[in-house]
Amino acid sequence: EMVAFIAYIDRLYNPLRRLVNSSTTLTQSIASMDRVFEFMDEKYDIEDSHDSVELKRVHGDIAFNNVSFAYEKDSEIVLKNLSINVEKGETIALVGMSGGGKSTFVSLIPRFYDVTEGEILLDGKDIRSFQVRSLRDKIGMVSQDNILFSESVKSNIMLGKPEASDEEVIEAAKAANAHEFIMNLPEGYDTKVGERGVKLSGGQKQRVAIARVFLKNPPVLILDEATSALDLESEHLIQEAIEELAKDRTTFIVAHRLSTITHADRIVLIEHGRIVEIGSHDELMAAQGGYHRLFQVQQLEN
Structure with a gap:
């Protein structure tokens, strides 16, 4: 017992x-x-107004009219009376010292925040008149730190267009210079990338994010420090993909490395929340102002 x-x-x-x-x-x-x-x-900080409408078609003209912005009601003004007209298909590069307001500027376009004063127009209409979801559907973003889910490479790319076919996913990956490295993964497009894409390198994660935007095919594109903190080979591949992606789209590029944005139609130098210079690379270099000084300093550092 x-x-x-x-x-x-x-x-x-x-x-x-x-x-x-x-x-x-x-x-x-x-x-x-x-x-x-x-x-x-x-509750969302940004809500649709009762008379907001769905944004269906976008030509791509964007205008900032006397835009000022502060994060809180009584806090310091971050952007001060900015005005710029951007035409369809134009590439605008935003440069300047850290903390100058570049990322804040582009975050106003998809209405992550609403302007404190002034207005932002898309094809002549205030963006606040559109339903937020439909506005963001027309905008593609690639940032320095893109979110990847613990799913397959294919699933992460398909976030840009959930109903996409396998052929469309592969074409998007090829356009983003991602197809080759994906095919070298253990299970190809079905390889799990791990939490936040931990199994991929920084350059590989960026290319998956760019493939996602290629698949989405938006008329407006925002690139926020998309090539920062990458090795030279990855930066070259991503730069090629970005230039292809920006074709025929209204594009805003926030960049720290000025050598990556010399091709832009116009370069906007923002300092302390104000636009201080605007023009092409050649025009700003000839003017020998703030942009010329920053460019020369970076060339010496390199």
Whole structure:
């Protein structure tokens, strides 16, 4: 009987231990769920007005008219009375020292924030008159740190167009100079990239993000430090893909390395929230102002 009792206790111990561990895991999961539901219930700062309309077709003309912006009502003005007209298919590069307001400038276009004063027009209409979802559907973004989910390469690219065919995904990857490295992965397009794309290098993640935008095929493109912190080979491949992507699209490029934006139609130098210079690379170099000084400093550093 003693032997049987000990055997029963031994058999009972592991299930009890698993039950206790499950209880701990369940408690942690409930706490995490509470945070997720709290986040899901949080109201958006940007909401559609009652008379907003769906944005269906976009030509691509964008105008900033006397735009000023502050993150909080009584806080410091970050952008001060900016005005610029951008035509369809034009590439605009935004340059300047860190903290000058370049990324804030481009974040106003998809209405991540609303302007404090002035207006932003898309094809002659205030962007606040459009439904936010439909406005953002017409804009493609590639940033320095793009979000990849713990799914396959194919699934991450298809975020740009969920109903895309395999052929469309492959064409987008080829256009982004990503097809070759994807085919060298263990399972090709079905390879899981890990949480936030941890299994891919920085350059590979950028090319997947660019392929996503190629697939989306938006009329307006925003590139925010898309080639920062990359090795020279990756930067070259991504620069090629970006120049192809920008063709026939209204494009805004935020750049730290000035050598990557000399091809832009116009370069805008922003300092302390103001536009201080605007023109092509050759025009600004000839003017020998702030842009010329920054370019010369970077050339010396290189």
